[in-house]
Amino acid sequence: MDVSLNDVTVTHNEETHRFEAGIGGLRASITYSRFPGRIAYTHTEVPQPLEGQGMAAKLACVALDFARVNDLRVVPLCHPRYQDLVSSDDLQKLLSR
Secondary structure, eight states: OOOOGGGOOEEEETTTTEEEEEETTEEEEEEEEEETTEEEEEEEEOOGGGTTTTHHHHHHHHHHHHHHHTTOEEEEOSSGGGGGGSOHHHHHHHHTO
């Protein structure tokens, strides 16, 4: 499925703690947990037909803009490659909740 990112609207669903974008009946999302002064992005999901078209990047930009506007520090738990950026103390606190 070819997607024009200009036609994709990302919405913030605060009730479910997700940023979401829907295209052709498919839904991509980034889930998060919020803590005082921080937001932890915990999972990114893009349906296979939408992969490789920039959908995750668009979601990430909106989610990171939200963190910036709300003066939140970002905790990148959604990708193992970046977990080394999280202090071990913060990681323990976040994972124990």
